[in-house]
Amino acid sequence: MADPASVTDHANASHGTAAPQPGSDRPLLPRVIGTRRGGLLVAGALALTGLIFAWQASLLDLGQIGLPGPGFFPLLLAVLLVVFSAVIAIEGRLRSSKDEPLEFGHAQVLITFAALLAVPLLFEFVGAYITLGLMSAVLLVFIARVSVLPAIVCSAIGMAACWYLFGELLGVRLPIGPF
């Protein structure tokens, strides 16, 4: 029978950032915004997306009401997206309930996302394995808090394993860059 005393602790994500406190010494990140304001911003972005799609769809052949062309369906959907976004914005504006705070910009999230953004920029230019190895090393150092040398060694071993699994066993062809 499982002994409750045998409970073991596994730190899963123990390097998370604490919520910032209000005041003059408030750290730059993470930023806290209200769900109402965040909701309005997202609704605005969705409405803008709808407007761009509507504009582009209007440049296509709309056809007739009985025989729609390639622009008809996207135009209809884009208009619906704008309308729904407006409803969400109005609903958020009128909402009387408590405006709950939302945190954005945790260091780990930003570092991971920045590393990911760099991947497609370098992927074909320096090669897949070097790019992914660099990304792994950066994430191991800054997210997993591993020292630089072990992080590089682990990344190199990981990339060798990837090359063997994907390149040799599965025949996946990845860009090799200038080398």
Next chain:
Amino acid sequence: MTGFEQLVRGFSVALSWKGLLYCFIGCLWGTVVGVLPGLGPLAGMTLLLPLTFGLDPTIGIIMLTGIFYGAMYGGSTTSILVRIPGEAASVVTCIDGYEMARQGRAGPALMISAVGSFIGGTVSVLGLMFIAPPLAKVMIAIGPSVEVVLMLLALFVISIVSAGSRIKTATMVVLGLLLGTIGLDNLTGAPRFTFGSPELSGGLSFAALAIGLFGLSEILLNLEKTETIKAIQPKLRDLIPRWNDVRDSAPAIGRGSVIGFIFGIIPGVSHVVSTFVSYAVEKRLSKHPEQFGKGAIAGVAGPETANNAVTGTAMIPLLALGIPSIPATALLLSALTIHGVQPGPLLLTDRPDVFWGLVASMYIGNIILLLLNLPLVGIFVNLLRIPYQWLVVAILVISIIGVYSVNSSVIDIWIMVVSGGVGYLLRKLGYEMAPLLLALVLGDRLESSFRLALTMSGGSYATFLDTASVVVLGSALGLLLLIQGLAWVFGYRKSVTDEAERA
């Protein structure tokens, strides 16, 4: 050839060494992604999708489907031992499963959960086997106008049954349909929203979007969390349940099989809803409802059976109608299309090997999972010892290689990264990603059928109100109302969701 003969032929595919090997790999990987918080069946299937490209379509689909139902098995392990649901359908299991584990009864909870999952999964495969073929025959006889009605109904239901804001879900449906229009127009070949990029002519990569919106956004959200995981380690000899456990859980497993099977028809979140309904039913019918929330084994057996019984039912609309009802089957649709197999009414006549091979493999997969999950539960729990940040690195590397390998295009990596960021923001603000993905998959076919139906009718919108459409719409709506009514009768929303939140 009779159905039985075709099933025998299906078993010959599923029992070949390749069929068994890839079914095992799928089940094993499915259990792993089910155990690991932050990785669900969809992310697990997407990650291994590129590995299927060099395989025979039947074998590839056998592996991907194994991941789908394997994740349902694995999800219960973390719910019971850690009180963290491995995936959404295991949330309810946390309530009584973890309480049992705290009382030193993790073993029986895991055992009953695995047996219930096996029975639920097997019952649903039987249903798939008997319902899909006649349904496909009916669908062959009807035209594109009925297809449009069915797809609109599916999207409407997804918006209605969503757990979050309905207007936000409807917005995600519209956004998904809109993103689905990117690429060449199916009927005229005109490029739409491609901005001259040949990579976008084929549309946005479903795999890239699925990994971004589900997998990557989940990883980013998990990186924010700071809580510590406390896992209870059961011993193998403690797995055998007492007679009282068997007596209390047997009816719950029976009812869970029926509930999961029926609720599997609902598009969108059927696997989650079925567990809530099953829990509410068990609590309502129990002689000791006060024990629920304090370690009642029926509260584990029912929901775990129900979420596995959904898997077979969810395959019915995919294989018989070509319409996915949940994100995981949307990915299967995408995978089948990549392999040149078109799911739908003609699948059973054109590619019976795929259908019957899959059905046979699901029987075998359920047995593999039963054998795999119980003795190896300690190993799966030890996966939680791996620091999450290390897992993130490994998952990201595999995801990027997987996404790139689908079309050998860096654009797909951009799509994955950007959609991951967008998905992270949207999910923080209460938007759901499943409706977007389902709409994205259905959008192309919805538009084609819509325009085809109008062309065939000479531009008359009355074609969407013909007898066949009305009959299909009426039957489907009646069925959904009945299911919704049953859920309402047992009041699953107000009672069980509160308990799940407290847990």
